């Protein structure tokens with residue numbers, strides 16, 4: 001086990017996790033085998049009231065998730081030097097790393113990232129300060145064998161499920177089902193395998209500090225340990241998302257917030273850690289192409305409901321987020337509210 005507790009992990013007192021978090025009245029559970037009209041009503045309510053829901057009967061084979069779970073467990077159990085062979089660096093943001101910061105506090109976790117597109121293109125800043133496109137490639141470990149095949153198959157299933165949800169969400173906004181599909185050609189979507197080792201100070205540190213996901217949608221699998229906390233919109237309380245076997249947790253990201261002109265809001269969430277148990281979770285971040293321009297959908301703005309955001313470029317936003325996550329910076333990292341009008 002590589003993580004050593006040190007001051008960079010310590011959260012400010014107001015952001016620490018309390019041992020009394022409840023899972024009562026938590027996020028909606030939606031059965032994806034329900035008739036379309038029921039699904040649209042339920043997804044609309046969940047996006048509006050929570051920005052988060054769980055799905056069952058989603059069509060992703062359980063065996064595929066189990067295979068990825070067991071490979072992730074084997075991978076993170078490898079000696080550090082072996083994991084560092086596929087380590088992230090200044091050149092390549094994909095692969096293994098254990099020093100991510102959220103809002104300038106270090107997260108108690110280690111991760112392995114891989115993208116859908118190979119190569120994927122993201123904007124990067126050169127040493128002279130100009131922006132150019134960077135080609136990024138997946139790095140696959142030699143051990144455990146079969147990691148690449150299983151991860152890619154799993155990621156394809158996550159992407160298919162994301163398209164299905166995206167189409168349903170478009171319908172809930174009374175838009176054509178394919179309204180947003182073209183944004184995801186040349187996507188910057190990626191999957192993250194998260195490992196949260198047991199933490200000696202779960203009262204001081206978090207697995208991931210409070211944040212909102214900046215992409216369009218996140219589809220997350222978690223194991224049975226639990227630790228994902230969502231800030232409830234109705235009263236601002238943190239509530240724990242109860243693990244349900246063979247389910248996925250879906251959350252609306254900043255892009256859907258902007259497209260929907262704030263009808264749906266991206267909810268704040270974080271990960272509490274456990275003193276005894278390790279935890280694994282696998283988010284799939286469904287993100288558009290780097291060149292995508294994001295603004296409220298024309299059909300959803302009117303004189304009574306004017307656009308609440310300026311248009312912005314996804315690639316630039318993503319780059320600034322990644323830079324500020326990777327290194328501890330003395331500045332607030334970029335947030336969607338920076339594009340809010342007025």
Ligand SMILES: O=C(O)CCC(=O)C(=O)O
Pocket residue numbers: 192194208213220222227228269270271281282283
């Ligand atoms: O581990 C989890 O449950 C959530 C992780 C998360 O929010 C993230 O990686 O953005």
Ligand SMILES: [Fe+2]
Pocket residue numbers: 211212213269
């Ligand atoms: Fe997140």
